[in-house]
Amino acid sequence: MRPTVRFLSDQLIEQIIAEARELLCKLGVEIHNDAVLALLGDHSARIDNATKRAYFTPDIIDRSLQAAPDSFRLYDSLGNEAVDLSDMNVNFTPGSSAINILDHESQHSRRPTSKDYVKYTKLMASLEHIASQSTAMVPADVHEMISDSYRLYLSLMFCEKPVVTGAFTIEAFEIMKELQLAVRGSEKELAECPLTIFSCCPTAPLKWSNVTSQNVIDCARYSIPVEYISMPLSGFMAPITLVGSLVQHTAETLSGLAISQLSNPGSPVLYGGSPAVFDVRYETTPMGDIGTMMMDCAYSEIGKHLGLPTQAYIGLSDAKLLDAQAGFETSMGATLAALSGINNIAGPGMLDFESCFSLEKLVLDNEICAMVKRMVAGIEPKEDFPSLPRFEELLREEHLLISEHTMKYLKEEVYLPGPTIDRANRSRWQEEGSRTLGARAAEQVEALVTQHQPVGLSETVLGDLTSLMETEARRHGMSRLPEIR
Amino acid sequence: MDTLQQLSENMQKGNADQVARLTQQAIDEGCEPKTILDDALVGGMAVVGYKFKKHEIFLPHVLLAAKAMHAGMDLLKPLLVKDGIPTIGKVVTGTVQGDQHDIGKNLVGIMLKGAGFEVVDLGRDVSPEKFLDAAVSEKAIVIGMSALLTTTMPVMRKVIALAHERNVRDQLKFIVGGAPMSKEYAQKIGADAYCYDAVSAVECVKRFIGAH
Numbered sequence A: 001m002r003p004t005v006r007f008l009s010d011q012l013i014e015q016i017i018a019e020a021r022e023l024l025c026k027l028g029v030e031i032h033n034d035a036v037l038a039l040l041g042d043h044s045a046r047i048d049n050a051t052k053r054a055y056f057t058p059d060i061i062d063r064s065l066q067a068a069p070d071s072f073r074l075y076d077s078l079g080n081e082a083v084d085l086s087d088m089n090v091n092f093t094p095g096s097s098a099i100n101i102l103d104h105e106s107q108h109s110r111r112p113t114s115k116d117y118v119k120y121t122k123l124m125a126s127l128e129h130i131a132s133q134s135t136a137m138v139p140a141d142v143h144e145m146i147s148d149s150y151r152l153y154l155s156l157m158f159c160e161k162p163v164v165t166g167a168f169t170i171e172a173f174e175i176m177k178e179l180q181l182a183v184r185g186s187e188k189e190l191a192e193c194p195l196t197i198f199s200c201c202p203t204a205p206l207k208w209s210n211v212t213s214q215n216v217i218d219c220a221r222y223s224i225p226v227e228y229i230s231m232p233l234s235g236f237m238a239p240i241t242l243v244g245s246l247v248q249h250t251a252e253t254l255s256g257l258a259i260s261q262l263s264n265p266g267s268p269v270l271y272g273g274s275p276a277v278f279d280v281r282y283e284t285t286p287m288g289d290i291g292t293m294m295m296d297c298a299y300s301e302i303g304k305h306l307g308l309p310t311q312a313y314i315g316l317s318d319a320k321l322l323d324a325q326a327g328f329e330t331s332m333g334a335t336l337a338a339l340s341g342i343n344n345i346a347g348p349g350m351l352d353f354e355s356c357f358s359l360e361k362l363v364l365d366n367e368i369c370a371m372v373k374r375m376v377a378g379i380e381p382k383e384d385f386p387s388l389p390r391f392e393e394l395l396r397e398e399h400l401l402i403s404e405h406t407m408k409y410l411k412e413e414v415y416l417p418g419p420t421i422d423r424a425n426r427s428r429w430q431e432e433g434s435r436t437l438g439a440r441a442a443e444q445v446e447a448l449v450t451q452h453q454p455v456g457l458s459e460t461v462l463g464d465l466t467s468l469m470e471t472e473a474r475r476h477g478m479s480r481l482p483e484i485r
Numbered sequence B: 001m002d003t004l005q006q007l008s009e010n011m012q013k014g015n016a017d018q019v020a021r022l023t024q025q026a027i028d029e030g031c032e033p034k035t036i037l038d039d040a041l042v043g044g045m046a047v048v049g050y051k052f053k054k055h056e057i058f059l060p061h062v063l064l065a066a067k068a069m070h071a072g073m074d075l076l077k078p079l080l081v082k083d084g085i086p087t088i089g090k091v092v093t094g095t096v097q098g099d100q101h102d103i104g105k106n107l108v109g110i111m112l113k114g115a116g117f118e119v120v121d122l123g124r125d126v127s128p129e130k131f132l133d134a135a136v137s138e139k140a141i142v143i144g145m146s147a148l149l150t151t152t153m154p155v156m157r158k159v160i161a162l163a164h165e166r167n168v169r170d171q172l173k174f175i176v177g178g179a180p181m182s183k184e185y186a187q188k189i190g191a192d193a194y195c196y197d198a199v200s201a202v203e204c205v206k207r208f209i210g211a212h
């Protein structure tokens, strides 16, 4: 049996959805994008051009729910299937778009450079329990107008895994699409084998900015998957109660769903989000709060009820260093997320309210992901019945260390973590230098990065990617890109 | 307990009706409007700020107190103007061009208003020209800029450069905030202060306006 957790009854889910639909139809959504307003108007939403409000209809909502696919897959840059976003399948992806990196040497957070990014993406290539990469940090040594597309470029150059990303402007979408076309070869192949997911955020309460709503329709046009990241902040930009915040999240996410499904019915989407409770002492949006995590799991239940694959920013921490808080908040989130069957769990590597990335944490979190995946594989009998012969064998042989049954199921039943997790007895741990978690993780980072192998893309494709990126950089006055090889 | 003390305590508890009543009572008792403002209202808000920092009360309580303060200010303002005492000062706020994040900026605005400042909020995606046009036409003393994206924070430098160009830099103070910002960055772009949250922003504006 796959272990699961539920926070909402079916009845409560249906009530939340009904309330959200009422908000969409009666209160409407403020959308600062004329093309999107026109699109909704064409489908008989009432549009108030003065206030930029679109009043949805039950028909628009039903139609977009019917059109949206219940699952989709991501493919790596070589075209192999890599991520299955369906049913209760669980996949991990690193937290995204950090402003800073936690420098292991100094233990200070600082702006990331291209070198840091390359190290990250090389590391991602070898972390086997994190299925996709994300554009995890924003390198500060390139022009800010290319800092979103340049991350995607570096990711494609050094790691074959699919990429969870997003554009910071309307203009950046074009180059980010071109980079993907250079990898896939044609629009048709890109649509058939998605390589990326774009995060697109509504603004609480019930608004879409020009940029993010345009990103949704641009993605839909090329069947590039979109994840909606609605962020109600309970008690501040949303009702204080978890249920009230969930109503808002549902309404905002359904409005995004309509935008993509009306522009291109059937284009892939994830029912995602990043809600948070608001800490009224520090004026912050804690991702490690238990209420935040409960909302993530609960909206995923709503998404599944609506027949959509889901995503959440969960399994990350607000700690500033790789400390016990970082560990417990991350594990708690990852565990709950997996038990909820959230299909794409975004968090590994992230600290400090989604603003600081740590490579050492990423290596630790890779272990958390592995354990969590082992957990959801559940407890299943494996040639366990009848039990009598096995126990007769144990009594006869005095141990089961080399039993056929042990040899057959050792790897499947027991997850043995990498060297970051300390499992030595105290004497051995001392003899090996009494190293801390941070030191072990840092060593692992270096070891894995050193082992990195070039990606399997052809020299022609790699060349195309580089010339696309160089042209884009020149457009913004950068004569050359930073040295990365 | 004298009226001013009662007034201060009711304001701290967020009892707007009582604050209006007690402000009127203090005026009727012949108290100087400036004394009511400084001793009861501004003094009371200082206590509120202190308790907030100590986690004795939380943000909603601070806002309730601020609203209550307004109830008193509404009565005092005409008298202060009559006495030729300038109102406490104007701040223009906005999120810089290209940036849609406004939650933090709004919170700063709410807290500044609570502390008695006039706030002209230009919203999100604000161009350098708009910041300066508004600051000049509104006769603001402080411009508060917010940026949450590494891609939009350079706009702040442009706003300050434009202030130099228009020869108004000296009459304005620039305060900045948002997740990618830091003290160092604020210094680098020639801003006057960086504030990490709304409560510290209020303290900072008080310093600037006091000096003004």
Ligand code: B12
Pocket (backbone or CB within 6 Å): A096, A097, A098, A099, A138, A166, A167, A168, A169, A199, A200, A201, A202, A203, A204, A211, A212, A229, A230, A231, A282, A283, A284, A285, A352, A353, A354, A355, B093, B098, B099, B100, B101, B102, B103, B104, B105, B107, B108, B143, B144, B145, B146, B147, B148, B149, B150, B151, B175, B176, B177, B178, B179, B180, B194, B195, B196, B197, B198, B199, B201
């Ligand atoms: C909520 C949020 C959003 C909401 C914003 C809603 C709104 N109306 O503001 C939505 C969902 C719309 C959003 C959108 C996007 N976001 Co956003 N967002 C956040 C998040 C999670 C929290 C910000 C917040 O509101 N915090 C709560 C408030 C109270 O705190 P605050 O803003 O820091 O403000 C306080 C202080 O900084 C200070 N302060 C702030 N401003 C000012 C101004 C003055 C004058 C003073 C004195 C003080 C001051 O006082 C405030 C009160 O304490 C941050 C993460 C983070 N760590 O900040 C990401 C974050 C800023 N977003 C990010 C991104 C990437 C985006 C998008 C580009 C995503 C996308 N692809 O669509 C879009 C941006 C589109 C655009 N062009 O602007 C990144 C930035 C990455 C980078 N390197 O720049 C972050 C860091 C998250 C992440 N890792 O991905 N986002």
